[in-house]
Amino acid sequence: MSLEPDSFAWTxxxxxxxxxxxxxxxxxxxGWTASSAPLEQCLGLVLAExxxxxxxxxxxxxxxMDGWVLAGTEPxxxxxxxxxxxxxEAAPVVTGGLIPEGTVAVLRSEYGVVEQAxxxxxxxxxxxxxxxxPPAGRHIRPAGEEAAAGDTVVPAGTRLTPAHVAVAAVCGYDSxxxxxxxxxGLLLTGDEVVTGGLPAPGQVRDTFxxxxxxxxxxxxxxxSPPHRLPDDFEATREAIEGSKASVIVTTGGTGHSRADHLRSALQAAGARIxxxxxxxRPGHPALLAQLPGGxxxxxxxxxxxxxxxxxLTLGAPLLAGLTGRAMPELGGVAAGSRFAPLEGRHRLVPYALDGHGAVPAEHVGSAMMRGLAAASGVVVIPPQGARPGELVATLPLPW
Amino acid sequence: MSLEPDSFAWTxxxxxxxxxxxxxxxxxxxGWTASSAPLEQCLGLVLAExxxxxxxxxxxxxxxMDGWVLAGTEPxxxxxxxxxxxxxEAAPVVTGGLIPEGTVAVLRSEYGVVEQAxxxxxxxxxxxxxxxxPPAGRHIRPAGEEAAAGDTVVPAGTRLTPAHVAVAAVCGYDSxxxxxxxxxGLLLTGDEVVTGGLPAPGQVRDTFxxxxxxxxxxxxxxxSPPHRLPDDFEATREAIEGSKASVIVTTGGTGHSRADHLRSALQAAGARIxxxxxxxRPGHPALLAQLPGGxxxxxxxxxxxxxxxxxLTLGAPLLAGLTGRAMPELGGVAAGSRFAPLEGRHRLVPYALDGHGAVPAEHVGSAMMRGLAAASGVVVIPPQGARPGELVATLPLPW
Structure with a gap:
């Protein structure tokens, strides 16, 4: 498990x-996470072998069929x-029932009568x-009809649907x-955050x-269920060091003011940034760090x-890599209006579609979710901006 | 809660x-199930109001900005x-901090110095x-910028994403x-079914x-977690009558032989078929029934x-109706070969795509999942069959 700082050129x-x-x-x-899992936990996961x-x-x-297995001539x-x-000789059999040794064919129940003699x-x-x-072989489902022993029935790299898992079960797998x-792990900070009701002045409702x-x-x-932290250095450090999760996601505290404790807590925990x-923009203060142990x-x-x-920028590709999935691919849409340049930065902008293409949605300040909720998607505008009619990338949303 | 037998013409x-x-x-x-749910349980559900x-x-x-709120002239x-x-007068303020009464603008921290006098x-x-x-209003985020009180921010009928739920939180909702x-409820029958390991002759592995x-x-x-039943009339009747679920899904026992107990158990429970x-084909013996109480x-x-x-034929539309979702729409694909007619029946056939269009997949017997696992989808062939090049409907798969 190693991710190298030199891999990243995002600054x-x-x-x-x-x-x-x-x-x-x-x-x-x-590929960090390949291991064995019980069938019912495999749905949606990617097969490693x-x-x-x-x-x-x-x-x-x-x-x-329901009827009789039989051999030789009547009666x-x-x-x-x-x-x-x-x-x-003959013997009763039901649909799905085992074909006994010596059987030549199955006579369906409507075609036979049983008498005393x-x-x-x-x-x-x-x-x-x-x-x-019945001619020889009639109504007999032969063994091996669906697969011979040793046949590859699902290739590695497949993302498992219920149909794949059902096939694995009939092929003899338990895991x-x-x-x-x-x-x-989810660590949420912010002393001003309240989790219910109408917030007082200076308070904001938790959206995370x-x-x-x-x-x-x-x-x-x-x-794991979200864990709430006070805006406090020691509490932040303890929560990060104490978490057993492979990936910790924190919210808030990424700035450099005295109220922001994430970076100092990471440093104290021995993390590499x-x-x-x-x-x-928005999202510039986001960070990725690695703790001792990976x-x-x-x-x-x-x-x-x-x-x-x-x-979506940091977590989506990291989790795609960890789970063996293809990275969510960028889409594309024609810009319906001019998108202004922003020196040195990509802009991620929720958009609406008008007759010409993608135009910025309303209500898309960095603290606002209204615009994203109503948007057709999110465009990724490069630093030089985009002209009307130009194809721009779109970010795949996970819902 | 009422579904009328006359609504259905499937025979x-x-x-x-x-x-x-x-x-x-x-x-x-x-619309049977409209009621109130806490925010964290609303994701993926359809909004009723x-x-x-x-x-x-x-x-x-x-x-x-971080800096100072101020009014009037320097110092x-x-x-x-x-x-x-x-x-x-002026007072320190941090980003997101409340603007006090009397404030005219915010001076950002880099633009000010504090002295003793x-x-x-x-x-x-x-x-x-x-x-x-700073000119009047500088760096002040006004109240109501994202929404005025009473604004409709998400219309009824919307399937809720995390962005909608976040908007609901900031708009003051707890549910x-x-x-x-x-x-x-899931009731699985079949005395021949085993749930792990290599099955003995006459046994089959559980795929459900x-x-x-x-x-x-x-x-x-x-x-609910699947519940396993013996092939027994009384056990089947008790499990159906005792279930508290709104919808019960059973597997097996839908036939009319002495080993099949579902229909007699439903009759004993007072169900209307x-x-x-x-x-x-396949799936012909499937049934839908309604118990007393709905x-x-x-x-x-x-x-x-x-x-x-x-x-997918019975359950997908029923659950779409119950959850307020649009019914999963049929798609379409060109037939790549002739699909034979089958008097009076629709055929649902897992297909592969060749150069010409959809052709039947291999391994698609009614007991086989291998074909579906590898298929591009499922075509719905009408009783008269389909000619090469003809557009045929496809069934949406839930994965």
Whole structure:
């Protein structure tokens, strides 16, 4: 587990820094989490090794009909279900039932009648059923029809749907080799934050507690319930050092004022700062650090829109790498109006679509979520801005 | 809560029966589950009433910079943070801090210096800062900038993303009126089913336990852990009558043989059969019933592919209606080869794409999941079949 500070050029002003940084993050964490997980925990995860049939599927020949298994010519002496058959013998069978040794074919229930003869039960064809019925093999599902033992049925790298997991079960697996969802700890700061009711002057409502767990889960992480911290150096350091999560996401405290404790707490915990800030707006104060032992810390700004843009910039590729998923690909849309340049920084702007293309949405200040909630998506505007009609990148949203 | 048997024409042979049945199901359950849920439980749910701002957002004017609030002309007498200001007074403020009464503008920290004068602290402009700095209103974020009190910020009918839930929090909500995910009980039958290891001859591995909860959740339900039943009339009746779920999904036992107990158990429980079977393949023995009091029972066949096709046919529209979502829309694809007709029945066929369009996938027997796992999707072939090049409907998969 190692991510190198030199991988990241996000404090550069180069145009490609933002995209290149995402790619470096995804590559830097690729494959850290491969291990075995029980089937019911594998849905949505990426398979680390192929699934091969551990036995022929189905592993025994079975009847496709309710009726009788039989061998030889009419009349057939009726044996108990499951008996091995000799010539002119038959036995009852239900759909899906095992085909006993010696069976030639299955006679469906509507085609036979059972009679008493010499104190024994005999099976005969029902009146009108032709003498060639059943031909050899009729209504027998052979073993190995779905897969031969050893067949690769799902290739490595597949993101597992319920259909894949069902196939793994019938192929004899109880667990699968997958890239597991990493545990993600959530530490929320801000003495001014309240979690319910109408806030008093100077207070703001928490937007992270009800939303970050679901966003982290959508990006591939396994979030713990959010933990709230006072704006205090010692409490911040203890929470970071004490967390057992592979990835810690914090909100707030990323600035450099006396009320901001994240950077000093990281330093005290012996963390290396991999990304001290990102040349983007909003979200510039975001940071990425690595604790001794390899655990990662994503520091998000306290403003909700800034935090979301930073999480999608830093967290989405990191978690894609950790979970073996392809990195969320950028889309594209035509700019419907001019987007102003911003020296040295990418701008991430929630947009609406008008007749010409993407135009900035309203209500997109870094503390505002209203614009993002109503937006068609988020455009990534490079430092030189964009002209009307120019194709600009769009950021994939995890919902 | 009422669904009428007459709404369903799925035992008709008419071509439109399959699609019309889906629409009737979604319409029949629409809006049953509207109620209030805490914010963190609302993600992915559909809003039943609009979200309106309960207060101006932000609800107080705040500083956009670290520095000083001030009024009147230089020099400014320095007051404690938060003091109401008279002419030629100033007070320290941090970003996001409350703007006190009397404030005219904010002077950013780099633009001011504090000196001692007559035993008091005085604020002055730093050398080189022009005398017109700060103009009135500078660096003040006004109240109501994101929304005025009473503004509709999210319309009814919206499926809630984390951005909407964040907006609801800042608008003063602790809970929201939504169509809640209905509780779905899962009852799995089959004495021949084993849940782990390599199955013995006559045994089959369970494919439902590890997959149905996730599929039901993706369709909008809130699944309970699967409950396993013996192939026994009394146990089946007790489990159905005893379930507290709004929707019960069963697997297996939908046939009419002596080993199948679902239909007799439903009759004993006083259920009305709304859909006794569906003219489709695979999945024909599936049923829909309603218990006294309105609870619904979806009976799926025991074969995995048949069960999945029946769940997507019956369960997807029912859960869409219950959760206020738009019904999953059918897609379309060109047939890449001839699909044979099947008198009176729709066929649901996992397909692969070749150069010409959709062709049937391999391994698509009703007991097989391998074909579906590898398929590009599922085509819905009408009773008259489809010619090469003809546009055929595709069934949306929930993963």
């Amino acid at each position: 550069d002003a180069r145009e490609t820094a933002w995209s290149a940084g995402r790619e470096a993050l995804a590559a830097g964490t690729a 192929p699934i091969t049939a551990q036995l022929p599927v189905p592993h025994y020949a079975s009847s496709a 057939w002496q009726l044996k108990p279900p499951g008996s091995a058959l000799a010539a002119s 010499d104190g024994q039960q005999q099976l005969r064809r029902a009146p009108g059923v032709p003498a060639e019925e 699968l080799p997958v890239y597991r969802a990493p545990a993600v 507690g009800p939303t970050l767990p679901a966003i982290v889960a959508a990006l591939g992480g396994q979030p 991999l990304v001290p800030s990102i040349r983007m 655990r990662l810390v994503i520091g998000l700004p306290g403003n909700p829109l800034a935090a979301m843009m930073a999480l | 008709d042979a008419r071509e439109t029966a399959w699609s019309a049945g889906r629409e009737a199901l979604a319409a029949g359950t629409a 609009p979200i309106t701002a309960q207060l101006p957002v932000p609800h107080y004017a705040s500083s956009a 400014w007498q320095l007051k404690p943070p938060g003091s109401a200001l008279a002419a030629s 007559d035993g008091q602290q005085q604020l002055r402009r730093a050398p080189g800062v022009p005398a017109e700095e 929201l009126p939504v169509y809640r995910a209905p509780a779905v 336990g590890p997959t149905l909860p996730a599929i039901v959740a993706a369709l909008g339900g809130q699944p 709304l859909v006794p079977s569906i003219r489709m 609870r619904l029972v979806i009976g799926l066949p025991g074969n995995p592919l048949a069960a999945m096709m029946a769940l």
